[in-house]
Amino acid sequence: MTPDPKSERRSERARRAILDAAFDLVSRKGFAKVTIEAIAAQAGVGKPTIYRWWRSKGAVVLEAMNEELGDDFAFPDTGDIAADLTTQITAVTQRLITGRISEAFKGVMGEAQNDPALMKAFRETILEPSIAECRARLDSAVAAGQLRSDVPTDVMVDLFYAPIHYRHFLGFGDDAVRRSADLVQDVLLGLQPRSDAG
Amino acid sequence: MTPDPKSERRSERARRAILDAAFDLVSRKGFAKVTIEAIAAQAGVGKPTIYRWWRSKGAVVLEAMNEELGDDFAFPDTGDIAADLTTQITAVTQRLITGRISEAFKGVMGEAQNDPALMKAFRETILEPSIAECRARLDSAVAAGQLRSDVPTDVMVDLFYAPIHYRHFLGFGDDAVRRSADLVQDVLLGLQPRSDAG
Amino acid sequence: MTPDPKSERRSERARRAILDAAFDLVSRKGFAKVTIEAIAAQAGVGKPTIYRWWRSKGAVVLEAMNEELGDDFAFPDTGDIAADLTTQITAVTQRLITGRISEAFKGVMGEAQNDPALMKAFRETILEPSIAECRARLDSAVAAGQLRSDVPTDVMVDLFYAPIHYRHFLGFGDDAVRRSADLVQDVLLGLQPRSDAG
Amino acid sequence: MTPDPKSERRSERARRAILDAAFDLVSRKGFAKVTIEAIAAQAGVGKPTIYRWWRSKGAVVLEAMNEELGDDFAFPDTGDIAADLTTQITAVTQRLITGRISEAFKGVMGEAQNDPALMKAFRETILEPSIAECRARLDSAVAAGQLRSDVPTDVMVDLFYAPIHYRHFLGFGDDAVRRSADLVQDVLLGLQPRSDAG
DNA sequence: CTCTAAGCGAGACGGTACGTCACGTCTTTAA
DNA sequence: TTAAAGACGTGACGTACCGTCTCGCTTAGAG
Numbered sequence: 001m002t003p004d005p006k007s008e009r010r011s012e013r014a015r016r017a018i019l020d021a022a023f024d025l026v027s028r029k030g031f032a033k034v035t036i037e038a039i040a041a042q043a044g045v046g047k048p049t050i051y052r053w054w055r056s057k058g059a060v061v062l063e064a065m066n067e068e069l070g071d072d073f074a075f076p077d078t079g080d081i082a083a084d085l086t087t088q089i090t091a092v093t094q095r096l097i098t099g100r101i102s103e104a105f106k107g108v109m110g111e112a113q114n115d116p117a118l119m120k121a122f123r124e125t126i127l128e129p130s131i132a133e134c135r136a137r138l139d140s141a142v143a144a145g146q147l148r149s150d151v152p153t154d155v156m157v158d159l160f161y162a163p164i165h166y167r168h169f170l171g172f173g174d175d176a177v178r179r180s181a182d183l184v185q186d187v188l189l190g191l192q193p194r195s196d197a198g
Numbered sequence: 199m200t201p202d203p204k205s206e207r208r209s210e211r212a213r214r215a216i217l218d219a220a221f222d223l224v225s226r227k228g229f230a231k232v233t234i235e236a237i238a239a240q241a242g243v244g245k246p247t248i249y250r251w252w253r254s255k256g257a258v259v260l261e262a263m264n265e266e267l268g269d270d271f272a273f274p275d276t277g278d279i280a281a282d283l284t285t286q287i288t289a290v291t292q293r294l295i296t297g298r299i300s301e302a303f304k305g306v307m308g309e310a311q312n313d314p315a316l317m318k319a320f321r322e323t324i325l326e327p328s329i330a331e332c333r334a335r336l337d338s339a340v341a342a343g344q345l346r347s348d349v350p351t352d353v354m355v356d357l358f359y360a361p362i363h364y365r366h367f368l369g370f371g372d373d374a375v376r377r378s379a380d381l382v383q384d385v386l387l388g389l390q391p392r393s394d395a396g
Numbered sequence: 397m398t399p400d401p402k403s404e405r406r407s408e409r410a411r412r413a414i415l416d417a418a419f420d421l422v423s424r425k426g427f428a429k430v431t432i433e434a435i436a437a438q439a440g441v442g443k444p445t446i447y448r449w450w451r452s453k454g455a456v457v458l459e460a461m462n463e464e465l466g467d468d469f470a471f472p473d474t475g476d477i478a479a480d481l482t483t484q485i486t487a488v489t490q491r492l493i494t495g496r497i498s499e500a501f502k503g504v505m506g507e508a509q510n511d512p513a514l515m516k517a518f519r520e521t522i523l524e525p526s527i528a529e530c531r532a533r534l535d536s537a538v539a540a541g542q543l544r545s546d547v548p549t550d551v552m553v554d555l556f557y558a559p560i561h562y563r564h565f566l567g568f569g570d571d572a573v574r575r576s577a578d579l580v581q582d583v584l585l586g587l588q589p590r591s592d593a594g
Numbered sequence: 595m596t597p598d599p600k601s602e603r604r605s606e607r608a609r610r611a612i613l614d615a616a617f618d619l620v621s622r623k624g625f626a627k628v629t630i631e632a633i634a635a636q637a638g639v640g641k642p643t644i645y646r647w648w649r650s651k652g653a654v655v656l657e658a659m660n661e662e663l664g665d666d667f668a669f670p671d672t673g674d675i676a677a678d679l680t681t682q683i684t685a686v687t688q689r690l691i692t693g694r695i696s697e698a699f700k701g702v703m704g705e706a707q708n709d710p711a712l713m714k715a716f717r718e719t720i721l722e723p724s725i726a727e728c729r730a731r732l733d734s735a736v737a738a739g740q741l742r743s744d745v746p747t748d749v750m751v752d753l754f755y756a757p758i759h760y761r762h763f764l765g766f767g768d769d770a771v772r773r774s775a776d777l778v779q780d781v782l783l784g785l786q787p788r789s790d791a792g
Numbered sequence: 793c794t795c796t797a798a799g800c801g802a803g804a805c806g807g808t809a810c811g812t813c814a815c816g817t818c819t820t821t822a823a
Numbered sequence: 824t825t826a827a828a829g830a831c832g833t834g835a836c837g838t839a840c841c842g843t844c845t846c847g848c849t850t851a852g853a854g
Contacts, residue, residue, distance in 0.1 A: 010799080011799070012368075012801070013800090014800075014801095015239065021233075023387050027795090030312055031311075031312055032220075032312035032313075035839080035841085036839095036840080036841080036842090037333035037839085037840060037841085040801095044801080045800085045801070045802095046800065046801045046802055046803080047802090047803085047841095047842080047843095048799095048802095048842090048843080048844085049799080049800065049801080050387075051842065052799085052800095053844085059263060070202035072849060084251075086316065094811095098814085100375070105314060106311040107311065109308075109311065109368075110307075110309065110310075110312055110368065112304065112306065112369065113229075113304045113307065113308035113367070114228060114229055114230035114304070114305065114308055115230075116369075118304070119369040122369070123369055125367070127368060130213070137365040151384055155380075155381065155384065158361050158364060159361065159367065159381065159384065159385065161364065162360035162361040162363075162365075163356050163357065163360040165360075165364045165367060165368060166356060166359065166360035166361075166363045166364050167309065167356065169311070169358075169363060169367050170307075170321070170363060171310065171314075171317040171318070171321055179390030182353075183353065183356065183357065185351065186349055186357065186389070187327070187385070187388055188388070189386055189387070189388030189389075190384050190386070190389070191384070191387075191388070191390030207820065207821090207829065207830055207844070208821080208830075209819095209831070212830085212831075212832095215803080233808085233810085234809080234810080234811085235808090235809060238832095242832085243832070244831065244832045245810090245811080245829075245830085245832095245833090246812075246813085246830095246831085246832085246833090247810090247832075248829065249811065249812080250831095275849090287821095339846060346848085348815090352834080362812060405824085407826075410826075426706075426708060426759065427708055428708035428709075430817075431813085431814060431815085432814080432816085433813090433814060433815085434814095436827095436828095440827080441826080441827075442826060442827045443815090443816075443817090443828090443829085444816085444817080444818085444826080444827090444828095445825095445826065445827080447816065447817085448826095457643070465726075500762065502626065502707045502708065503707065503708060505704075505707065505763065505764075506704040506706075506707035507704065508704075508705075508765065509625075509627075509700045509701065509703065509704035509763065510625055510626035510700070510701065510704055511622060512765075513683065515765040516765070518765070519764070519765055522604065523764060534681065545779055546849060551776075551780065553778065554757050554760060554761065554777070555757065555777065555780065555781065556759075557760065557761075558750050558756035558757040558759075559665055559753065559756040559761035559762045561756075561759070561764060562752060562755065562756035562757075562759045562760050562767075563756075565718055566703075566717070566759060567706065567710075567713040567714070567721075567722060578749075579707050579749065579752070579753065580831080582745055582749065582753065582784050582785070583753065583781070583784055584784070585784030585785075586780050586781055586782070586783030586784025586785070587780070587782070587784070592757075602800085603804055603845085603846070604804075605805065608804085608805070608806090627835085629835060629836085630835080631835060631836085632832090632835095632838080638806080639805085639806070640805065640806045640807055640808090640840090641806095641807090641836090641837080642804095642805085642806085642807085642837090642838075642839085643806075645807065645837065645838080646804080646805095664822095683821075755845085764816065773804065793841095793854100794853105794854090795851100795852100795853090795854085796850105796851105796852095796853090796854100797850105797851100797852100798849100798850085798851085798852100799848105799849090799850085799851100800847100800848080800850090801826075801847095801848080801849100802830105802844105802846085802848105803834105803839085803844100803845095803846090803853095804843105804844085804845085804846100805842105805843080805844070805845090806841105806843090806844100807840100807841080807842095807843105807844100808839105808840090809838105809840095809841100810837105810838080810839075810840100810842080811836105811837105811838095811841090812833095812835105812836080812837095813834105813835090813836075813837100814833105814835095814836100815832105815833080815834085816829100816830075816831105816832100816833090817831080817832085817833105818826105818829105818830090818832100819829095819830085819831090820827105820828090821826105821827085821828085821831095822825105822830090823824100823825090823826090823827095
């Protein structure tokens with residue numbers, strides 16, 4: 001995220017203050033009503049300090065969100081793929097809906113629709129690592145004979161995750177998003193290995 | 199979309215010019231780079247005329263997009279539900295990706311993440327009518343015994359449409375979106391009626 | 397004032413409503429804060445009806461002020477020129493300061509600084525008639541040997557009236573304006589006929 | 595004039611460009627036809643930079659006029675009060691009528707009729723200093739026995755200056771204003787000390 | 793253990809667009 | 824055939840932020 005992290009002299013204090021202010025403001029006022037000026041003011045920082053290290057408001061908020069999320073994309077593995085998927089998807093929806101992440105996520109994704117660089121950063125730092133973890137778990141389920149082997153696991157990932165984001169971005173409401181985990185069973189039906197044809 | 203369509207004194211000429219200008223500008227420059235001033239200028243119209251009838255840029259572009267789409271949400275019905283779904287979903291993705299709608303749609307949806315009124319308008323004028331058509335077709339397929347009767351058809355709609363929008367909004371690229379119709383077969387597998395249990 | 401008074405079909409009701417509304421609004425809000433839209437609204441009249449008969453807000457207010465003033469510019473004549481001048485000038489300042497005319501007058505004159513046509517109308521309908529009355533009285537005083545005959549009476553008029561307007565327009569405050577009548581005596585001293593040279 | 599002249603970060607370049615542009619535009623087009631946008635454009639400056647330092651167009655033009663006038667309100671003192679007054683009043687009228695100041699002055703004063711803060715600023719920066727100089731000269735003339743001692747000198751100032759502004763603001767025309775100096779003699783007659791009573 | 797260059801806060805600057813107001817004109821509806 | 828009502832094109836308003844650009848100040852690392 002940091003365009004030029006080379007400098008050793010960068011003030012960690014300022015960086016933290018900016019990310020904290022950004023996250024707090026977005027959570028409280030909504031992404032659209034937050035300005036870089038307001039972030040700078042709340043962080044007790046000059047605007048140029050923000051522009052020096054980030055390209056846009058979206059970039060700041062994405063990094064703030066990343067810090068909030070942490071690096072933990074690990075997928076549970078109890079041996080029961082259906083249970084593990086349900087667990088994980090429930091966790092994701094909770095974080096998306098009730099968590100403090102919600103506003104930041106919607107804001108960043110809205111912005112990213114018109115900002116390819118921001119979209120790229122989001123995918124690289126959040127989406128793709130998390131997809132990779134999911135695929136790894138699905139691969140092991142395929143190897144265990146719990147899932148069909150003739151459907152690519154990246155397609156499976158899409159099938160499991162799509163409903164969450166579909167409902168989230170198209171305004172179906174928090175309850176609908178929260179119930180996304182219920183679809184896991186229906187999707188799984190189509191992905192079970194079958195002796196009796198295809 | 200028009201907040202106050204009651205007045206019969208409204209100038210249809212101005213309305214058309216505004217919608218045409220908005221759609222053209224968004225298609226050519228991208229949603230984010232279009233301003234209401236530019237729309238007014240290109241339409242040969244005063245800014246107040248725009249603000250008199252629309253709440254925001256998003257509202258104008260949504261209405262322009264609606265006019266472009268027309269009212270036709272009809273679902274094909276050949277008797278073969280798999281074929282019909284593939285046909286329809288292919289059509290939707292084409293329109294979303296290659297069509298002139300693309301930029302407007304992304305822009306409006308990005309905006310709608312932070313504008314509940316805009317989201318509501320989108321759902322009422324586009325999404326819900328189109329879901330209703332799909333459900334009607336699925337209902338008839340259920341009645342014909344082509345689909346399981348124990349999964350609500352609104353859930354089925356989500357399963358079929360989610361991948362498109364998921365790939366579209368999360369930056370998977372046009373090719374991935376275009377291939378969304380391929381998932382229909384996999385989803386259908388889980389929705390087939392089964393005498394032999396699950 | 398009426399640019400085109402030819403039409404016999406002009407609505408006297410509308411004219412009265414407009415002038416009353418204009419005068420009332422200017423008195424209550426001050427000239428600068430009154431708009432033609434507001435006058436039309438309060439008068440229950442369409443804007444074009446105002447524009448049909450007057451060139452500008454200043455013209456409306458000037459006419460309203462004229463109606464309020466009436467046609468009476470008569471100068472008292474008790475035979476004592478000093479007393480008559482004091483009487484008249486006191487009356488003028490009272491009307492200017494305490495009267496309902498005050499706001500309208502300041503507004504119109506402020507506007508007239510940049511609107512020659514308005515200035516001309518003001519002079520023709522108010523200033524010049526009132527100067528003429530004053531000169532007539534001064535002429536009779538000269539004839540009666542109460543004033544020097546070698547100073548033109550129009551200059552005398554200026555000397556008597558100038559302080560009022562000077563203090564009024566240059567912001568000396570209402571009290572200073574009100575005391576303008578006190579200067580009559582001092583000015584008169586220089587205008588008395590003198591046997592002993594000049 | 596500057597509402598907040600404290601900041602030492604203020605750009606003198608911008609200030610000069612704004613005042614120069616304002617004065618030039620007012621001189622060429624007349625006060626009423628000048629907009630803050632036009633001043634900003636001609637000065638090569640953003641509108642906010644004007645609003646940061648001035649309350650209104652009138653305030654800008656007043657300051658521009660002040661700079662044009664300079665601080666020199668000195669009154670001549672040759673020992674002959676009649677000659678000095680004529681000299682000074684001729685100078686004032688010349689500056690008012692023919693000078694580049696003319697349009698700015700009329701515009702500001704017209705505005706000031708409805709803007710007390712502007713009137714106050716005008717009085718403090720221009721009118722009162724200039725009155726003070728005049729009174730000082732009159733005081734010395736009184737002390738020299740050239741003027742009556744029983745008329746307050748501030749009243750005398752009014753008598754001498756009133757005709758100029760009266761004729762100027764009430765539309766008597768440039769020639770009448772220019773001839774205002776002629777009245778000095780007549781006014782002086784009433785202000786001469788008299789042993790022989792009055 | 794200075795010294796000097798960086799990164800910093802602060803905030804003014806030239807801009808762009810905002811959303812609003814009132815203008816003066818034009819069109820439509822009802823009396 | 825007026826006049827009310829009010830939508831229209833226009834242009835300026837005053838404001839909010841943008842992203843850039845000085846400024847001094849501080850502060851840490853290289854000499």
